[in-house]
Amino acid sequence: MANSATLSELRARFDEVCRRGLRLDMSRGKPCTEQLGLSDELLFALKSKDDCLTEAGVDIRNYGLPDGVPELRALFAELLGVPENNIIIGGNSSLNMMYDTVCRAILFGTYGNCLPWKDQGKVKFICPVPGYDRHFSICERCGIEMITVPLTGHGPDMDLVDELIRDPSVKGMWCVPKYANPTGETYSEETVRRIATMKPAAPDFRVFWDMAYVIHDLDDTPDELPDIFEMIKDTENKNLVYAFFSTSKITYAGAGIAVMISSTENIMHAKADIAFQTISPDKINQLRHMKYLRTADNVRALMKRHAEILKPKFDTTVRIFRRELADVEGVHWTEPHGGYFISLNVVPHTAKRVAALCKEAGVTLTAAGSTFPYKNDPEDRNLRIAPSYPTVQEVEQAMEILCLCVKLAAAEKAAEI
Amino acid sequence: MANSATLSELRARFDEVCRRGLRLDMSRGKPCTEQLGLSDELLFALKSKDDCLTEAGVDIRNYGLPDGVPELRALFAELLGVPENNIIIGGNSSLNMMYDTVCRAILFGTYGNCLPWKDQGKVKFICPVPGYDRHFSICERCGIEMITVPLTGHGPDMDLVDELIRDPSVKGMWCVPKYANPTGETYSEETVRRIATMKPAAPDFRVFWDMAYVIHDLDDTPDELPDIFEMIKDTENKNLVYAFFSTSKITYAGAGIAVMISSTENIMHAKADIAFQTISPDKINQLRHMKYLRTADNVRALMKRHAEILKPKFDTTVRIFRRELADVEGVHWTEPHGGYFISLNVVPHTAKRVAALCKEAGVTLTAAGSTFPYKNDPEDRNLRIAPSYPTVQEVEQAMEILCLCVKLAAAEKAAEI
Numbered sequence: 001m002a003n004s005a006t007l008s009e010l011r012a013r014f015d016e017v018c019r020r021g022l023r024l025d026m027s028r029g030k031p032c033t034e035q036l037g038l039s040d041e042l043l044f045a046l047k048s049k050d051d052c053l054t055e056a057g058v059d060i061r062n063y064g065l066p067d068g069v070p071e072l073r074a075l076f077a078e079l080l081g082v083p084e085n086n087i088i089i090g091g092n093s094s095l096n097m098m099y100d101t102v103c104r105a106i107l108f109g110t111y112g113n114c115l116p117w118k119d120q121g122k123v124k125f126i127c128p129v130p131g132y133d134r135h136f137s138i139c140e141r142c143g144i145e146m147i148t149v150p151l152t153g154h155g156p157d158m159d160l161v162d163e164l165i166r167d168p169s170v171k172g173m174w175c176v177p178k179y180a181n182p183t184g185e186t187y188s189e190e191t192v193r194r195i196a197t198m199k200p201a202a203p204d205f206r207v208f209w210d211m212a213y214v215i216h217d218l219d220d221t222p223d224e225l226p227d228i229f230e231m232i233k234d235t236e237n238k239n240l241v242y243a244f245f246s247t248s249k250i251t252y253a254g255a256g257i258a259v260m261i262s263s264t265e266n267i268m269h270a271k272a273d274i275a276f277q278t279i280s281p282d283k284i285n286q287l288r289h290m291k292y293l294r295t296a297d298n299v300r301a302l303m304k305r306h307a308e309i310l311k312p313k314f315d316t317t318v319r320i321f322r323r324e325l326a327d328v329e330g331v332h333w334t335e336p337h338g339g340y341f342i343s344l345n346v347v348p349h350t351a352k353r354v355a356a357l358c359k360e361a362g363v364t365l366t367a368a369g370s371t372f373p374y375k376n377d378p379e380d381r382n383l384r385i386a387p388s389y390p391t392v393q394e395v396e397q398a399m400e401i402l403c404l405c406v407k408l409a410a411a412e413k414a415a416e417i
Numbered sequence: 418m419a420n421s422a423t424l425s426e427l428r429a430r431f432d433e434v435c436r437r438g439l440r441l442d443m444s445r446g447k448p449c450t451e452q453l454g455l456s457d458e459l460l461f462a463l464k465s466k467d468d469c470l471t472e473a474g475v476d477i478r479n480y481g482l483p484d485g486v487p488e489l490r491a492l493f494a495e496l497l498g499v500p501e502n503n504i505i506i507g508g509n510s511s512l513n514m515m516y517d518t519v520c521r522a523i524l525f526g527t528y529g530n531c532l533p534w535k536d537q538g539k540v541k542f543i544c545p546v547p548g549y550d551r552h553f554s555i556c557e558r559c560g561i562e563m564i565t566v567p568l569t570g571h572g573p574d575m576d577l578v579d580e581l582i583r584d585p586s587v588k589g590m591w592c593v594p595k596y597a598n599p600t601g602e603t604y605s606e607e608t609v610r611r612i613a614t615m616k617p618a619a620p621d622f623r624v625f626w627d628m629a630y631v632i633h634d635l636d637d638t639p640d641e642l643p644d645i646f647e648m649i650k651d652t653e654n655k656n657l658v659y660a661f662f663s664t665s666k667i668t669y670a671g672a673g674i675a676v677m678i679s680s681t682e683n684i685m686h687a688k689a690d691i692a693f694q695t696i697s698p699d700k701i702n703q704l705r706h707m708k709y710l711r712t713a714d715n716v717r718a719l720m721k722r723h724a725e726i727l728k729p730k731f732d733t734t735v736r737i738f739r740r741e742l743a744d745v746e747g748v749h750w751t752e753p754h755g756g757y758f759i760s761l762n763v764v765p766h767t768a769k770r771v772a773a774l775c776k777e778a779g780v781t782l783t784a785a786g787s788t789f790p791y792k793n794d795p796e797d798r799n800l801r802i803a804p805s806y807p808t809v810q811e812v813e814q815a816m817e818i819l820c821l822c823v824k825l826a827a828a829e830k831a832a833e834i
Contacts, residue, residue, distance in 0.1 A: 036478040061453040061669040092699040099694040141693040252478040255701040276558040277516040282509040284672040
């Protein structure tokens with residue numbers, strides 16, 4: 001009887017919220033307008049045609065420099081702590097660089113004289129879950145079978161990974177090693193070392209290391225990501241890692257600069273193929289970024305200003321979760337020190353229902369299931385919360401509604417039994 | 418004895434030129450600095466963050482609008498005479514869009530439920546020659562066998578094409594239908610109609626229609642390219658053509674906007690795949706282009722200013738060829754009304770020698786053979802002349818040296834016999 005009372009009470013509250021007719025979109029990890037405004041000097045960073053020369057005097061308004069603006073590559077090298085020659089500057093999308101890297105492996109093979117993946121039968125990737133939907137979509141489109149491995153709070157379950165890589169058809173693993181999308185966890189020293197020293201059966205196995213949030217700290221106790229390139233250097237795993245990074249969440253989203261970082265051999269191999277694809281990336285945007293960002297320290301200072309805008313939104317989310325959900329059995333969430341997401345596990349088999357209820361109440365969440373390959377969350381419990389875009393007040397409203405829906409769906413579920 | 422006298426005379430003149438120590442690069446079809454300067458307003462086209470909104474009010478500094486800035490698509494539609502919905506706006510490189518289109522066909526197949534090309538055994542492309550080296554490189558990298566077909570002065574030899582397309586493994590044909598690279602010829606009404614009504618055995622045969630120079634007229638008697646989309650509309654060949662265009666030779670080379678134009682079904686099919694690859698192209702550069710170019714008429718006016726700069730360089734080249742080479746048996750060149758190139762056929766089996774002699778004398782040409790698949794010009798006679806980048810005076814110097822080398826190589830050849 002207590003449950004049923006709670007259920008009708010929650011329903012009444014839900015109906016009241018629906019009548020308010022709110023419209024709040026929390027579906028994607030988009031920077032908010034205030035964050036975009038931090039970089040408006042970027043618009044004017046090239047003040048005249050005389051600004052359109054690299055330090056070496058190359059006119060970036062013309063063809064040439066397939067490797068991009070050298071001084072920008074140097075800036076990324078400093079920022080990411082890798083040698084300049086291990087960086088390829090791409091266009092505006094690191095996702096595009098990942099997709100292209102997968103496609104090249106399928107069509108032409110990786111460095112090291114292995115057959116193209118298309119000629120090796122079934123290809124499988126390890127997908128730590130919950131994870132980033134667009135990584136999984138690339139695999140799905142390319143017919144790469146995805147095998148899930150749970151995240152532990154400090155990276156993927158490496159015992160399971162070590163088991164899986166004994167299969168030579170397992171060719172890759174997606175990783176978001178710092179402030180993972182959506183759990184916000186950072187891989188521990190031990191996890192990174194185990195990845196760096198893994199012994200995959202496939203000689204052309206590659207770790208796709210998506211450093212989307214490596215400098216995206218929110219507070220004064222940021223996570224530290226161990227340097228995997230330092231660990232694999234001069235080992236037989238030196239060609240194991242393709243890493244990716246972009247300024248989409250530093251300057252402008254979708255109009256920043258994407259980069260790929262890898263071993264000398266992998267980079268040489270990738271460049272040789274990219275030469276068939278394009279004459280050069282857009283160097284105007286590159287030089288504009290160089291003139292605006294100037295130094296790695298400036299970039300870090302800019303990230304602090306992003307954090308000032310984002311932190312209250314994350315704090316609000318966590319505060320409301322703690323207040324509303326602490327007592328709800330089977331509900332858990334992450335409280336990350338950076339990145340763009342909070343992962344919320346609701347009562348098993350209610351995530352789809354929660355998202356549907358939220359939608360009815362005017363709050364759009366990332367679709368339930370999106371954080372799993374094939375959009376199939378076997379326990380139907382994970383939701384990705386993206387607090388960056390709305391205002392603090394909107395986040396507060398949306399999270400209160402979400403918590404109500406979490407509890408209503410839980411009560412509905414309990415009533416079924 | 419006359420030949421031998423000429424040879425030693427030519428050698429003496431050549432030695433004298435070498436002593437001058439010139440350095441002139443005519444290897445690529447690059448706009449010159451003066452042309453780039455025509456578009457420097459583009460650098461400042463977004464004057465504040467308030468300029469960063471589309472007409473519909475979307476903030477282009479953020480993710481979104483996978484189809485790009487709608488009003489720019491409308492501008493291209495007007496400029497190219499095709500419906501807006503038949504255009505995809507890409508990044509900075511039409512070559513990249515061509516490469517990606519080929520790769521998608523290989524990996525996933527074309528619209529119409531055909532198998533991916535990778536699962537159909539040998540794939541072949543028809544390559545009109547001489548042609549664009551980067552088209553051929555894409556095929557070579559992708560393992561697509563290239564079959565050459567001669568250009569006639571008004572497009573490819575269509576009798577031969579009609580013969581070749583009876584083979585269902587022939588899946589594509591490269592075309593630069595207006596001011597072809599390098600011959601400068603434009604496909605005639607009859608050629609375009611024969612392409613539009615061709616009957617390939619392969620249901621997934623596609624024409625790659627590279628409209629690189631379609632508005633790049635040099636004089637007041639420009640060529641007219643018939644509208645192939647008008648011809649194939651509502652016919653069984655409606656999905657035959659993938660067309661490509663970019664502003665690289667309108668605004669900035671390698672920092673312009675690339676577009677793909679095709680049928681509704683092909684575009685829908687391509688967009689569905691591109692959605693796996695990227696969130697959106699760089700909309701900042703798109704809106705900058707929109708605010709700078711504004712109307713199709715403005716673009717056409719800008720092209721007239723390009724022509725004013727380019728025409729004297731083409732005129733100089735042709736004048737020197739007429740003066741120096743008119744009497745040399747077996748030597749022919751094109752005199753195009755637009756585009757970026759002049760095609761020079763030297764005495765058979767001397768093109769490599771001419772390029773080597775030019776190099777020795779300080780003039781870098783596009784490598785002999787480049788205009789043929791596998792860099793194999795079977796008669797070793799074609800050279801691509803790119804007069805756009807150097808000054809008129811440099812073009813004059815370079816062409817005089819080139820003509821000397823053409824005659825010297827011819828004389829050497831004659832002396833062999």
